[in-house]
Amino acid sequence: MQLTGAQALVRSLEHQGVDVVFGLPGGAILPAYDPLLSSSLRHILVRHEQGAGHAAEGYAWATGRVGVCIATSGPGATNLVTALADAYMDSVPMVAITGQVPSALIGTDAFQEADITGITLPVTKHNELVTDADRIPAAIAEAFHVASTGRPGPVLVDLPKDILQAPMSWGSWPPAMELPGYQVPGPPDPEQIRAAAALLHQARRPVLYVGGGVIKADAHAELRQLAELARAPVTTTLMARGAFPDSHPLALGMPGMHGCYTAVAALQEADLVVALGARFDDRVTGRLADFAPRAKVVHVDIDPAEIGKNRTPDVPIIGDVRTVIAGMTRELAELVSSGGPPDTGGWTAAVDQWKQQFPLRYTQDADGPLKPQHVIERLSALTGGDAIVVSGVGQHQMHAAQHFSFTKPRSWINSGGLGTMGFAVPAAMGAQVGRPGDLVVAIDGDGCFQMTAQELATCAIEKLPIKVLIMNNGFLGMVRQWQELFYDERYSYVELGTAIPDYVKLAEAYGCVGLRCERADDVDAVLDKALAVTDVPTVVDFRVHDREGVFPMVPAGRPNDEIVLGPEFSADEQRAATRREVMAP
Amino acid sequence: MTTHTLSVLVENKPGVLAHVAGLFSRRAFNISSLAVGPTQDDQVSRMTIVVDGASTPVGQVTEQLNKLVRVLKVAEMHEDAAVERELALVKVRADPATRSQVLEVAAVFHAEIIDMSPATLVLEATSSPGKLDALLAMLEPYGVCELVRTGRVALARGAGSITDRSLAAVPASAS
Incomplete structure (x- = not known):
């Protein structure tokens, strides 16, 4: 079937199951907007392309599906850059489609020309300048595949105006993808999962350090089973809030620079840290050399490059965190049935006492400034x-x-x-x-x-x-x-x-x-x-009150043990907080 | 300086070199040399990248390179299990008084003379990087006018090939 490149683009998005795109049209992308008008896609006309980018991210966060944004060449595309960089850092699945000046004008400093594939190289998981209208279906299919599999991320597809206008022959869907260099990690190593389960079974002071990967992998139910079986407290990073209910007795709250005291202290005192889809970010670790100094580390991540990037783990596990957590739970259940439950009672009691002693604290006076x-x-x-x-x-x-x-x-x-x-x-x-x-x-x-x-x-x-x-x-x-x-x-x-x-x-x-x-x-x-x-x-x-600060706080670059509780706590309390008795192993 | 030699197979597509170079620059990895050229498969180019092991975590370089969609395969070439060569062209001062001495140095290092003028010689030398450095040290006193080096290229010794595993991998299917 003969289509234009633009028709192929819209049809590909439809086949891909896209229901909504956020965008703003302009010269180079105009050919794509014509078939868009009669398609099944809902188009939300934003007021600024950055809005389209963040909206696509919000959509992806909320639904787990790939968010899609669309912009024209030049400034339209460059306005997407912040959102792409944001999605790259937070592993948000997103596809950005940009118009480009006609092929013959590329490189001539044409009106509204920007080398957007060059500009976005360091902030996209992948990008492509399409040079052949027949490649459009495969380029779109590949973009969605790369954006949504493995460690998710943003992918940009740049489409010159003449490619959108050119005739192409539409084949069958899905098209053959050409991604010989793209591999998603396979099943996790069962030996390593067994080793991790054994560590969890032996640990006296375990902490599950849960990152955004758990949410992206929809592993919250498995996480809860593991935590309860291991009797291990759980801290959820800024990226993982909601992965484990804050109301749960094992919940520690958020770790890191502005984390709850209990979460920060628990990581510092732990004898085992199980990092699940988390990346030992500087905002979590404080000064890296002083982070969780007494802990063995199990690190589970879908991205092999994260393993050992900041902290060398004792047990590295590459793979889908949901599969890994389920596997660890199975292995641990066997150990529990033969050797009894993990002995973490002293630890959870200590943690509970920290929660009582050093909660998040602020004062709202009835007549005072609003907090x-x-x-x-x-x-x-x-x-x-x-x-x-x-x-x-x-x-x-x-x-x-x-x-x-x-x-x-x-x-x-x-x-x-x-x-x-x-x-x-x-x-x-x-x-x-x-x-x-x-x-x-x-x-x-x-x-x-x-x-x-x-x-x-x-x-x-x-x-x-x-x-x-x-x-x-x-x-x-x-x-x-x-x-x-x-x-x-x-x-x-x-x-x-x-x-x-x-x-x-x-x-x-x-x-x-x-x-x-x-x-x-x-x-x-x-x-x-x-x-x-x-x-x-x-x-x-x-x-709200303009003097209100955020506490606790670990000053940037300092060890987490130097956590500052803030003005709501007395000097005695602060001393007590930073001079913890280290629990016997 | 401890160097590591990485052989990187990449798809022969526009922008791939920029992608790889960009990765090194944004992750603050140091490249000592980089050589790129075609392979027996016209879809595939091969890069040989030498990184400084002291300032650059080689494992992390490999993992990050593997994440690039257009990178097909990364393999480290270990010195004892690989052959490594680099080519240099050197224009060195050689007047009638010193010419015979320069020719003698060239002969010892199996460098060929590929151009000659009344005041200079151009030497072509292909060898392991260490030997090339030794040659340059010998030529230095005569006056090196101009020097160009290709950067290191390397192949693993023996019958095995870098492509044995990676390129046989099943292409990703549409989901």
């Missing part, structure tokens, strides 16, 4: 944790990750690795598109919000009733906190002001509901009001 932690805790309580929470980057992100009680996977979406301010609103939009029946709440900062707020227009027109809760402290709060702690309170260019823009009016101008809340007493009523809106987005301007 962001209070807003988040009320949201968590009022929704029963039954919401998809999306955040930007900074203090509000850490507060949300700490204080919202997550109960299930794919209910927490944020920019972890790249730390992209402005992620929340467009990612929430994508999540809402992917899960129209669910409550989607963006917890954002005033700095972040202003970077991508234009997508409120998209949300209003598409009738996407996301909630955007702005923790408005009038500052680039996290930067301010670092200046307070590490730069002698010299606040260099971090004050945004709380009043400009007027977020309520801004919301209304975008066709959204705008609300404001300044007092702790009003939080429930305002949240109720916001949650009751079901047809358009709602923006709430929470005027």
